[in-house]
């Protein structure tokens with residue numbers, strides 16, 4: 001009798017687990033993309049300002065529409081078609097739906113640490129310097145579990161990412177900055193390796209996202225990782241450079257990259273209907289005075305305001321969440337673990353987002 005009960009209990013547990021469809025999680029970030037553009041499209045204050053836009057007429061013809069809903073869909077069509085109709089979007093403050101950093105730095109490394117560990121560490125993560133993260137990210141933690149060992153990978157445009165995920169300690173495969181693909185490169189990877197050295201991007205510590213994206217896509221096809229992190233960077237760097245036109249164009253291109261990732265997921269037997277994608281940003285940017293759109297950091301009001309999107313087989317369709325609410329950046333790590341049905345015992349981490357999964 002006792003054996004029978006244990007048997008039935010085991011079956012129940014198995015059935016319960018099978019209700020959870022997610023087996024893979026992709027985390028995607030766009031560095032410093034404001035909620036103002038995600039939810040409102042091109043900013044009327046900036047789109048025709050010759051200080052920030054080389055050809056205001058061209059930019060207006062590309063991105064302006066009087067209707068806000070149309071305007072934001074022009075800027076990020078994948079978010080405002082597939083994600084809004086199949087997933088969840090948090091952080092539109094027009095509806096008093098807020099997402100904020102809990103770190104009090106409001107710049108990149110503290111934001112990525114908070115996303116990937118679930119907690120702020122303002123004492124130790126206090127600069128963007130290349131210092132190995134003393135905290136274990138969920139990427140490292142998952143890679144230590146048998147189910148995910150060797151099935152975790154990260155790609156970033158910024159050359160600090162190997163330190164954020166502490167490659168020296170974690171041994172995670174990460175390709176960031178101007179690194180090339182060395183292990184048995186495919187034809188495409190060999191070509192990327194070659195042209196990455198030939199196309200000189202505008203920045204010394206951040207490569208253009210085209211390389212990050214296609215290295216990630218190739219890896220995905222080759223190794224089928226269960227956990228993939230892709231960190232796009234252009235939006236932040238063009239904003240720092242004061243180029244609103246390039247900032248918008250990068251947002252649109254990154255939206256297209258995310259669509260490509262998702263289309264691959266949904267067309268591939270290994271990933272289809274078994275993959276959850278969580279998309280976010282490391283920090284916001286300023287609002288007033290208007291020149292502050294370029295900047296972030298603690299002295300910049302509004303730069304701690306962020307957004308989160310979730311899409312996947314276990315995620316109830318809520319679309320754009322238009323009710324009062326408050327989420328934090330420190331909830332993303334446990335949300336990822338929750339999607340996988342994995343335990344994450346870290347008292348400092350924020351709770352998983354309630355309602356993100358059935």
Ligand SMILES: [Zn+2]
Pocket residue numbers: 031032107108109236282283
């Ligand atoms: Zn950043």
